[in-house]
Amino acid sequence: MFIYKRCFSSLSPAVVAQKGPHQSVLLQEVIDSFRGVNMKTFIDCTLGGGGHSYEIVKQYPSIETHIGIDTDPTAHGISRTRLIELQRDNLNTILVRKNFRHLHGILTEVLGSSNNVADGILLDLGVSSMQLDTASRGFSFAKDGPLDMRLDPSTLLTAEEIVNSWSEMQLGRIIRDYGGEKQWRLVARRISEARSAESLSSTLQLSDIIGRTIKRRDVGKMIHPATRTFQALRIAVNEELRVIEEVLPAAANALKPGGRLAVITFHSLEDRIAKQFFRLLDNEEDVNKNKSRVLKHEEELDEDESVTSLKKIPLKNSFRVLTQKPVVPTKAEISFNPRSRSAKLRIIECI
Template sequence: MEYKHISVLREASIQGLNINSAGVYVDGTLGGAGHASVICGLLNGEGRLIGIDQDEEAIQNARTRLAPFGNLVTLVRDNFSNFRHIMSDLQVTQVNGILLDLGVSSRQLDERSRGFSYMQDAPLDMRMDQRGEKTAEQIVNTYSEDELAKVIWDYGEERWARRISQFIVQSRLQEPIRSTGQLVAIIKRAVPRSARADGPHPAKRTFQALRIEVNGELEILEQSIRDMVDFLAPGGRICIITFHSLEDRIVKQTYKALADPCTCPKEFPICVCGKKPKLKLITTKPIIPSDEEVEENPRARSAKLRIGEKR
C-alpha cells in the first residue's frame, strides 16, 4: 500500500523552524516524511536531518523518500520520548531545530489493519509501534469499568464515558470485543440517539482516548519537550503541531513554564529563585490552518502550531 500523507501546516512549521542551511534538525514524528523532505531541501552539505519514528512503515517510507538527500539524513526507529538517549547514541550534543507533528498519521488511519479508524472494521490494535504489547483490544477487554470510564473521560473528554464503559463491560461478558466494528456498535448503543444527531461521529472521542492510552501519548509529552529544549542551540526553534485540546494544553503550559520559570511570589520586587528562562515564545497564540488548507485536507481542521525559541 502506497504511503499517502498530506503534511499539515507545512509552510508555517518550516518557516517557524527558521532553517539554517548548515544546521542540524530533528523531525521527531517522521510520518510520511513530508516535513522532513522540505527541511532536507533547505540544507547544504554541512546540514543534517535526524528523523525519528516508532512506526517501521514510516521509517521504510522515509528511507525511500529521503534517499536523494544521501548522507544528510539519519533515520532512527524509536519514540521521541527517548530523545536524550537517541542524541547520545548519535553523539549529537546540540541541534538547531525540532519538529513534532503529533497524533495519528493519515497512513495509519487509512490502513485498516492498524485499527485506528472507526470508519472501517478491523482488529482492535491502535499501536503506533507494533513492537508494543498493549493493544486497544486488551484495554477494552481487561480494564475495569472505572478504569475504562477514566480513560475515555480523561483522554477523550467524552461526556458519555461512564455509560460507554458500562456498555463495554456488559458486552464483553457475552463475547470478547475484538474488532473496531464491534466497539463502534457498542458505542452507538451507549450514546443516546439525541446526542448522536449532531456533532462528530459518536465513536470519535472514545477511539481517540483508546489510542492515547495504548501509546502513552500524553504522559510522555511534557518531559519530552523539556528534554528537547535542553538540546536546542541558542536561537534554535521547536515547532509542535497538535490535533486536540489535551495535547495543545500540555504544549502551551510547558512552553510557558520554560519561558517563565520564576517561582518567586508576585509581590517580590526582584527574582531570587534563580530560575532562568530557557525559551522565548514565538507564538503567543497558536497558528491554525487556512480555510484553503482545511478544504484540501479536512484532517487539518483541528491542527494548532506553537513555536518556541531557545534563549
C-alpha cells in the same frame, strides 16, 4: 526578533505539491518556523511519511545532519524512499526507529551529546493517514480491523486488552479524561456488558456498541459517536500524554541558542501540555502558577493513571515563545485536508 507571521495568503506551492498518502499539516508554516535560523542540525521526532522532513531538508540546504525518529517501522519504509531523493554530499541523514520519549538517549548515541546540539526540532504529534487508513492497525472506527492501535507493533498493550480486561471504572476514567466523553459512564457500562457476552476483538464491533449507546444528535453531525472513545483508547495504548511530557524538556535542552522547537498538536490535551510547558520556559515568574495548575490536573486523575507533571527540570538555556497564539490551518488547508482542522502549531526559541 522573530515573531511568527503568516507570509502567504492561500495554499502555498509546498502544500499543493505534497506526494504520498499523508498530507503534512501546516507544512508551509512549519517551514517558515525555522526562517532566519542557521540550520545545520534538524531533528524530526515524528517522521511519519517524511513530508515535513523532505521539505525542510530541501528548503534549508545548510542542513548537514538530519535525524528522523519514528516508533513505527512502516513510517521508516515510506519516508526512506522519499528522503533518498534529497541525498547530497554535505548531508548526513540518520533514521532512528525508537519512541521519541528516548530523545535524550538517542541524541547522546547519535551526536555524542543531548545538549545544545539542534538548530531545529519538530514534533508533529498523533497518527499519520497511513496509520489511520490501514484497517489492520485498528485506529479507525469506520474500517473493520483488530482492536490494536499500537503505534509501535512490538509493544504489548493493545486496545483489545484494555476493552476486555480493564475494570469498568478504569475504562470510564480514560474515556472521560482522554476522550472528553460526557457519557463516559454509560459507554463504559455498555462495553462492560457486551464483553461479558463475548470478548470484543474488532473496531466495528466496538464502534457499533458506542453508536447504539450515544445518539448522533448528542455529538453533532460531523463527529462519529465513537470518535472520543477511540481517541481515549489510542492515548492510553500509546501513553501519548506521558511521552509528550517526557520529550518536551529533552527537546528544549537539545536546542542550541537561536534554535527553535515547533510542536503541532491535534487535540486539547496535547495542546495544553505544550502550552503550559512553553509558558513555563518563557517566564520564570510563572513557574509556581503553572506548577499548581499542573498539580490540579493530576489530582483529577487516578494515581495509577496520573500524567507525570511538567517538572521543572534543570534547563541549560533561556527561551522565548514565538507564537503568543497557536498558528492554525487556513480555511483553504482545511478544505483541502479536513484532517488538519484541529491542528495547532506552537514555536519556542532558545535564546
